[in-house]
Amino acid sequence: MNTEWIAVDWGTSHLRIWAMQGETAMDQAQSNSGMARLAKGGFQAALLDLIEGWLGSAPLDVMACGMVGARQGWVEAPYSAVPSTPVPTVPIRVPNTDPRIRAFVVPGLKQINPPDVMRGEETQIAGFLATRPNWDGVVCLPGTHTKWVQISAGEVVSFRTFMTGELFDLLRGQSVLKHSVGEGWDDGAFADAVSDTLSKPEQLAARLFGLRAADLLQGQDAGIARAKLSGTLIGAELAATRPYWLGQQLAIIGADEVSNIYAKALQQQGAFVETADATQTTLVGLSLARNLTRQTV
């Protein structure tokens, strides 16, 4: 295998890497050495653990995006302010690395009012737009912190972040609902919960404990409760993002399972939704970011 460069998606909890030839991944690896688990001096070692076998005598470019560019990360890559193209500036070179690598971190985006930030999603958006010239619309990137991003004329115009994924995990794993929400799923229960919360968003706070009570009093199935919890939280997110998705051209970039759940909820509201693969858009975006560094060398 002849590795040309190394692509890195370095989030809060995970590190994922790919051995690249052009825009094609030839090999991949991952670990749990996310940004939150590493001290300032630990980033390079965590990376070398995974890529030693790919390194040769000539230095390889390493292109990273995500929380690795936060203040507590490998190197701080200051946010660019929107409106802006997704990756408007040359990625930040990490100083004093092992001589076998030349490492760069893609800066995130910030929005001043209302205040909001992203790190990593800008790279996916760049990759998504690369094959869609003149695409205007809204991109939804579901995950721990779901982003809704308005795109016009190749620029990120505005965006909002929702803690829906993190709320779901906390409620399911650590609240009183952990006794009543389990494995399994029910499409009908999900759809009903989405519509109920969209039509009466002010009732959100009342619906959560109802999942516990329905188990205690009626023995509600734990998979139905899971679908209802997901539908209730996503319904609340769709209530808040209505101006983003109503009558807009929509694309979802994410992992398959969560993308499908969001697509179902949106299609149920009559929206037309395109989906794109998160890994593929990340790799194309990192490749574009690498081209920026080579133009300036």
Next chain:
Amino acid sequence: MNTEWIAVDWGTSHLRIWAMQGETAMDQAQSNSGMARLAKGGFQAALLDLIEGWLGSAPLDVMACGMVGARQGWVEAPYSAVPSTPVPTVPIRVPNTDPRIRAFVVPGLKQINPPDVMRGEETQIAGFLATRPNWDGVVCLPGTHTKWVQISAGEVVSFRTFMTGELFDLLRGQSVLKHSVGEGWDDGAFADAVSDTLSKPEQLAARLFGLRAADLLQGQDAGIARAKLSGTLIGAELAATRPYWLGQQLAIIGADEVSNIYAKALQQQGAFVETADATQTTLVGLSLARNLTRQTV
């Protein structure tokens, strides 16, 4: 000291007891032996640890309320269905106790539609109503799981439970917001967050991550963030409970700090609010429950 009986408030995470003469507490003690930390056989030992010094040769009545009556508790005390007086049936005798005690557990209340349950609050409501004959209105009992309870003609007519306190603790302690929400408080920020969420409850999901972004981009004070998080969650609860508090006679039963926060939010909406002490109402309620057991002996 001459202890006539022992009052017990036994919740999920705490055990609190009082040595009683009539309705007066002569001494008190507490431990972390909450229901969730005890196996079925551990309840009596956890109680005796605290009360050994109060026991004599004659058996003492022990009156307990709270999660101690759940299926996983000391003895299951089946729910009574509303509408109902707060404590409509004789408390359940715990079988096979140490001969120095006669222990009873007050049953909770359940509502079939929408499904909801309470354990412990029914005793506080009974204590509150004891000194207010013919009181009609709505009682709010803020805490980990806040209850809103409609009272008419001495009966609990309906109620709803909100996970506001638990959500606040999870978001503040275990979500990404833990980096941005700290100690301190700001009344103005709290009031603004309550009004904003009450007037646009569908925006709740968007406001949470905004607390993180405002810290990252503007260095927002951690105490202001705490007041905003509290105001946002309580505003969402007030949006869902509007029919409960709008134009109603209102009473809040709870610990001082949380009661004051709820009172501020409600007064800001023009509501007139009475507050009652949680411990005092619990002791009066348990005393009434004890009278029920003595009438049948």
